[in-house]
Amino acid sequence: xxxxxKNNSPDKRVVKRAKKVMSLEDxxxxxxxxxxxxxxxxxxxxxxxxxxxxxxxxNNEKEIRETAEQVGVHGKTVKYVRSTNMEKMxxxxxxxxxxxxxxxxxLSSAVIREQALYYFDYLNKEISKTNEKITASKGWFEGxxxxxxxxxxxxxxxxxxxxxxxxxxxxxVFKELIAEKGYHASQVFNCDETGLFWKKMPNRTFLTKxxxxxxxxxxxxxRYTLMLCSNASGTYKCKPLLVYKxxxxxxLKGKRKDHLPVFWQFNKKAWVTGTIMEDWIxxxxxxxxQSFLKTENLDFKVLLLMDNAPSHPxxxxxxxxxxxxxxxxxxxxxxxxxxxxxxxxTFKAYYLRRVLKNMIADINRIPAGQVDPTGVVRxxxxxxxxxxxxxxxxxxxxxxxxxxxxxxxRKLWPEIVQDKQxxxxxxxxxxxxVEVAKGIEADGFKDMEAAEVVNLINENIxxxxxxxxxxxxxxxxxxxxxxLGSQEEPPxxxxxxxxxxxxxxxxxxxxxxxxxxxxxxxxKFRHDCEEAMRPYTExxxxxxxxxxxxxxxxxxxxxx
Numbered sequence: 001x002x003x004x005x006k007n008n009s010p011d012k013r014v015v016k017r018a019k020k021v022m023s024l025e026d027x028x029x030x031x032x033x034x035x036x037x038x039x040x041x042x043x044x045x046x047x048x049x050x051x052x053x054x055x056x057x058x059n060n061e062k063e064i065r066e067t068a069e070q071v072g073v074h075g076k077t078v079k080y081v082r083s084t085n086m087e088k089m090x091x092x093x094x095x096x097x098x099x100x101x102x103x104x105x106x107l108s109s110a111v112i113r114e115q116a117l118y119y120f121d122y123l124n125k126e127i128s129k130t131n132e133k134i135t136a137s138k139g140w141f142e143g144x145x146x147x148x149x150x151x152x153x154x155x156x157x158x159x160x161x162x163x164x165x166x167x168x169x170x171x172x173v174f175k176e177l178i179a180e181k182g183y184h185a186s187q188v189f190n191c192d193e194t195g196l197f198w199k200k201m202p203n204r205t206f207l208t209k210x211x212x213x214x215x216x217x218x219x220x221x222x223r224y225t226l227m228l229c230s231n232a233s234g235t236y237k238c239k240p241l242l243v244y245k246x247x248x249x250x251x252l253k254g255k256r257k258d259h260l261p262v263f264w265q266f267n268k269k270a271w272v273t274g275t276i277m278e279d280w281i282x283x284x285x286x287x288x289x290q291s292f293l294k295t296e297n298l299d300f301k302v303l304l305l306m307d308n309a310p311s312h313p314x315x316x317x318x319x320x321x322x323x324x325x326x327x328x329x330x331x332x333x334x335x336x337x338x339x340x341x342x343x344x345x346t347f348k349a350y351y352l353r354r355v356l357k358n359m360i361a362d363i364n365r366i367p368a369g370q371v372d373p374t375g376v377v378r379x380x381x382x383x384x385x386x387x388x389x390x391x392x393x394x395x396x397x398x399x400x401x402x403x404x405x406x407x408x409x410r411k412l413w414p415e416i417v418q419d420k421q422x423x424x425x426x427x428x429x430x431x432x433x434v435e436v437a438k439g440i441e442a443d444g445f446k447d448m449e450a451a452e453v454v455n456l457i458n459e460n461i462x463x464x465x466x467x468x469x470x471x472x473x474x475x476x477x478x479x480x481x482x483x484l485g486s487q488e489e490p491p492x493x494x495x496x497x498x499x500x501x502x503x504x505x506x507x508x509x510x511x512x513x514x515x516x517x518x519x520x521x522x523x524k525f526r527h528d529c530e531e532a533m534r535p536y537t538e539x540x541x542x543x544x545x546x547x548x549x550x551x552x553x554x555x556x557x558x559x560x
Contacts, residue, residue, distance in 0.1 A: 185413075
């Protein structure tokens with residue numbers, strides 16, 4: 001029997017319903033209607049969708065409401081809800097890509113998509129205990145690149161030789177621009193970000209071993225992003241930009257953020273964003289540089305060199321009329337960027353060295369014979385807060401010499417390097433840290449090795465899935481540094497506090513003068529300290545004057 005012919009007459013054709021993409025706003029209205037008790041069948045008719053669509057929205061209520069909180073209920077462009085695991089996986093993948101590009105490891109679309117599946121599978125099995133599935137398709141990859149502004153990162157299988165070629169050609173372009181615009185070395189700046197695990201010690205130390213044995217959050221995984229910036233002549237260092245995951249850590253309670261020795265910013269991932277970059281340029285970098293160039297009798301024009309990271313928008317030059325931004329070619333940071341030529345590694349070595357010196361200072365405060373170095377170091381580390389970390393950042397950045405800053409331009413602009421002698425390499429700097437550590441009589445300090453210090457300085461981040469989850473999870477905030485939320489106006493220093501401090505200081509001066517056999521030394525110490533304390537002496541006088549004025553005003557108000 002011949003097969004039946006299809007009846008294509010108009011009255012027999014099956015009309016396929018057009019696919020309807022619902023906005024987030026409509027999904028929220030449906031969820032609210034379901035909570036009021038409205039029926040699925042009624043809502044399906046109202047919105048002209050299948051009943052299964054309404055049920056799917058109901059089953060995904062938690063994820064939809066979380067997305068609405070993030071983008072707003074009127075996010076009409078949101079066509080679907082991205083799961084928490086998907087968002088975490090993409091954050092983990094972004095850190096992985098940044099690390100690989102910093103090492104100039106060529107990445108292809110296929111390799112990145114495979115890594116995405118690996119991270120997503122880990123989150124499913126080990127964290128959320130769910131059975132979600134993704135395909136990591138080419139379409140997803142294109143969307144991922146847009147979401148994380150990865151248009152400047154080279155995703156290909158090309159050899160690293162292409163990077164060397166770009167690094168060879170760029171200095172000529174750079175020098176032509178310098179000559180054309182007439183920039184002085186003091187007007188040319190370079191900035192670069194780096195992650196700092198601010199409470200992390202080399203693995204050999206007992207502090208790290210103790211922490212690894214303990215359950216729960218590992219404080220050594222807590223990090224913030226720093227951005228360091230200085231000019232080519234080495235004559236000016238800008239206030240560091242610091243991005244932390246909390247707006248108001250407990251350790252900064254009562255501190256005015258605009259008076260910190262860093263430009264304080266925050267977001268839940270502690271990453272620099274385009275908005276943060278724009279704020280830094282307009283509120284910190286350009287005002288600082290303008291004042292500096294004025295003291296140098298130089299024109300207020302600035303060339304800022306930076307890499308083409310996703311957090312550096314291409315329109316940054318628009319942030320100020322006196323600013324020109326020049327981007328390095330992709331994947332040449334390690335080859336050309338001045339801050340990457342020992343400046344950041346030197347700063348991190350100085351940071352670690354100052355932390356160790358502070359430990360030694362605490363040990364030396366206890367009389368000989370009564371000291372337990374291990375106990376002192378453990379107590380110091382327990383109370384070491386982000387406030388102390390910020391102070392060490394300031395002093396470590398000040399310690400980086402103008403020679404180191406100037407010499408870092410040797411590969412890009414050798415003509416302006418003043419001293420042609422060789423710089424200290426990472427191994428030599430690490431050895432200096434090791435020598436300081438030998439002064440601490442505690443497990444893992446006296447036998448610390450330079451290689452461990454180099455690993456810590458070079459940001460060898462543990463990129464295992466579990467480590468990345470710890471880094472990215474904003475819920476993991478230690479008790480002594482949790483976010484206090486919005487704060488009221490910080491309190492002012494009282495007259496009593498300042499007066500008591502001055503009294504204690506005077507007692508210390510007198511104690512030294514009475515007991516030091518070399519009187520000229522103690523007198524010089526007192527003179528230097530009094531000079532340094534002048535701002536507080538003036539503040540004390542001002543507070544006293546205002547207190548007297550207030551009493552007089554209150555007296556006349558009572559009489560009236």
